[in-house]
Amino acid sequence: MATDRICVGAIAGAFGVRGEVRLKSFCAQPEAIAAYAPLWTEDGSRSFTLRLTRGSGGGLTARLSGINTREEAEAMKGVELFADRDKLPNLPDDEFYHADLIGLEVLDTSGTALGRVKAVHNHGAGDFLEIVGGAAMLLVPFTKAAVPTVDLTARRIIADPPADLGDD
Incomplete structure (x- = not known):
C-alpha cells in the first residue's frame, strides 16, 4: 500500500497549563486513537504515547509523552499524528484509508x-x-x-x- 503509517489525528492546540493538548481524531470512533500508539510526527522524527484525559466541547484532550508545559503543547498545534499501519484495523472491501x-x-x-x-x-x-x-x-x-x-x-x-x- 501507499505508506507504512496513516494519519489518525492532529493536535488542535493546548488545553490547560500542564501540557495537555486538544486532539482532533480522524478515527471512526474518536477514542480509538489511543489504541494505535505510539503515534508519530509525519517525518517520523518524534513518537508519542498518548493518554486521553477527557472530552472537550465535542473533541478530545490528551497527554502526550514528552509534552509537559502549555508552551510545549502550543508548539504542537497543527502537528499531524500517524499510526503504524499494522496497528490499524483491516477495512471492509468498500472502505479505504x-x-x-x-x-x-x-x-x-x-x-x-x-x-x-x-x-x-x-x-x-x-x-x-x-x-x-x-x-x-x-x-x-x-x-x-x-x-x-x-x-x-x-x-x-x-x-x-x-x-x-x-x-x-
Missing part, C-alpha cells in the same frame, strides 16, 4: 484519464476526491454512484462524475 487513495489514477467510465487523486476532503457532507489533471481540478463525491470502482491493486479509480459538476 485516505492515504491509499492519494495518487491513484482516475479514469471516467469510457476510459478517459481525468487525473490523479490529490486529496480526500470531508467538510461534513461526506468525502470528496480532489482530482487534478493538467491544469484542471475536479471535486467528485466519493459515493458508489460517482465512484463505482476503486482498484487498489491496479492503483486506479473509475469515476462517473455528475454531468453538472463543472457547471457554474
Whole structure:
C-alpha cells in the first residue's frame, strides 16, 4: 500500500497549563486513537504515547509523552499524528484509508484519464476526491454512484462524475 503509517489525528492546540493538548481524531470512533500508539510526527522524527484525559466541547484532550508545559503543547498545534499501519484495523472491501487513495489514477467510465487523486476532503457532507489533471481540478463525491470502482491493486479509480459538476 501507499505508506507504512496513516494519519489518525492532529493536535488542535493546548488545553490547560500542564501540557495537555486538544486532539482532533480522524478515527471512526474518536477514542480509538489511543489504541494505535505510539503515534508519530509525519517525518517520523518524534513518537508519542498518548493518554486521553477527557472530552472537550465535542473533541478530545490528551497527554502526550514528552509534552509537559502549555508552551510545549502550543508548539504542537497543527502537528499531524500517524499510526503504524499494522496497528490499524483491516477495512471492509468498500472502505479505504485516505492515504491509499492519494495518487491513484482516475479514469471516467469510457476510459478517459481525468487525473490523479490529490486529496480526500470531508467538510461534513461526506468525502470528496480532489482530482487534478493538467491544469484542471475536479471535486467528485466519493459515493458508489460517482465512484463505482476503486482498484487498489491496479492503483486506479473509475469515476462517473455528475454531468453538472463543472457547471457554474
